[in-house]
Amino acid sequence: QKEVEQNSGPLSVPEGAIASLNCTYSDRGSQSFFWYRQYSGKSPELIMFIYSNGDKEDGRFTAQLNKASQYVSLLIRDSQPSDSATYLCAAPRRPNYGGSQGNLIFGKGTKLSVKP
Amino acid sequence: DGGITQSPKYLFRKEGQNVTLSCEQNLNHDAMYWYRQDPGQGLRLIYYSQIVNDFQKGDIAEGYSVSREKKESFPLTVTSAQKNPTAFYLCASSILPTGGNSPLHFGNGTRLTVT
Numbered sequence: 530q531k532e533v534e535q536n537s538g539p540l541s542v543p544e545g546a547i548a549s550l551n552c553t554y555s556d557r558g559s560q561s562f563f564w565y566r567q568y569s570g571k572s573p574e575l576i577m578f579i580y581s582n583g584d585k586e587d588g589r590f591t592a593q594l595n596k597a598s599q600y601v602s603l604l605i606r607d608s609q610p611s612d613s614a615t616y617l618c619a620a621p622r623r624p625n626y627g628g629s630q631g632n633l634i635f636g637k638g639t640k641l642s643v644k645p
Numbered sequence: 646d647g648g649i650t651q652s653p654k655y656l657f658r659k660e661g662q663n664v665t666l667s668c669e670q671n672l673n674h675d676a677m678y679w680y681r682q683d684p685g686q687g688l689r690l691i692y693y694s695q696i697v698n699d700f701q702k703g704d705i706a707e708g709y710s711v712s713r714e715k716k717e718s719f720p721l722t723v724t725s726a727q728k729n730p731t732a733f734y735l736c737a738s739s740i741l742p743t744g745g746n747s748p749l750h751f752g753n754g755t756r757l758t759v760t
Contacts, residue, residue, distance in 0.1 A: 537685070563748050572735055572751040573688075617688070619749075632678050632703070632739075633749055637687035 533620050535636035543644050550639050552618030554631040555599070563600045563633065564592060565617040573617055601604060608643045615640045647672045649752035651736050656757045658730075666721045666755045668736035676741065677719040678749065679707065682733040691734075693721055723757065730759045 530619045532555045542548045552562070561580045562626040565573035579592040579601065603611055619633040649670045658664045667754045670677065679691040690703030694713040708727025711721055723730045741747035 572754045574751070578748055590723065630665045632676075632690055632693050632737075635680075635688040 533618055533634050533636040535616075535618050535639045537637055538640040539642050541642045542608050542641055542642060544608060544610060546608050546609045548612065548641055548643065550603040550605075550616050550618075550641065552601045552603075552636055554601070554618075554620050555621065557596075559599075559620045561621060562592070563596060563619040564578060564590075564603045565619060565631070567615045567617060567636075567638065573642075605641075608641075610643050610645050613641055613643045620645055649736055649738055649750060651728075651734075651752035651755050653755060654753065658757070658759050660759055661725045662721055662759075664730075664736055664757065664759075665725050666723070666736075666757070668719045668721065668752060669715060669717055670719075670736075670738045670750075670752075672720055672738055672750065673716070674738035674740055674750070675716070676739045676747075677713070678737045678739075679703075679709075679711065679719070679721045680735045680737065680753075682735060688735065691721065723759075730757060732757060 694700035
């Protein structure tokens with residue numbers, strides 16, 4: 530069973546701190562990863578994607594990928610109360626004999642709360 | 646502006662009735678998807694379509710049906726055979742189908758309540 534796993538949280542950080550969100554995956558052949566932010570009652574929105582080992586930075590967000598450890602993380606610097614949301618990690622579903630293919634497999638998400 | 650439109654935002658139905666959720670996109674994407682989200686369950690794939698007039702079952706297709714007669718449209722019917730239809734339904738699309746390095750773009754969702 531190919532899975533993407535996340536700690537459900539809640540993860541609580543004070544305003545201005547660094548929030549670290551983690552994700553592990555079971556399919557060693559996964560090549561790319563996506564981070565989505567979902568506010569309560571809303572649909573997910575893409576905030577970062579990463580294909581290569583190492584770090585990728587975009588503003589206050591940094592995605593980190595370690596393929597050897599099958600680990601991907603999202604760091605949010607200078608956390609703001611507006612960052613309070615559930616963060617979903619996702620990876621493409623690769624073809625598996627007899628299984629469905631295509632689209633993304635999502636983790637269950639980590640709920641982040643940034644306290645003023 | 647390009648995007649994905651789901652309607653209605655909220656839908657209420659009596660048990661035993663079929664209901665159709667609308668999804669329209671003007672992004673010119675080939676692939677479209679339906680996911681279901683329940684509290685604590687994450688997103689689960691119902692159906693997806695890579696091209697007009699073709700679609701594939703996802704992980705939880707039982708009790709659902711879809712059609713893809715136009716590139717822009719991918720409606721989902723929740724039938725009376727679906728045991729627990731109350732959920733948040735999300736339609737998505739992507740440029741590249743079948744798990745390429747192409748992100749999904751989501752509509753705003755339809756919250757279905759069946760009593």
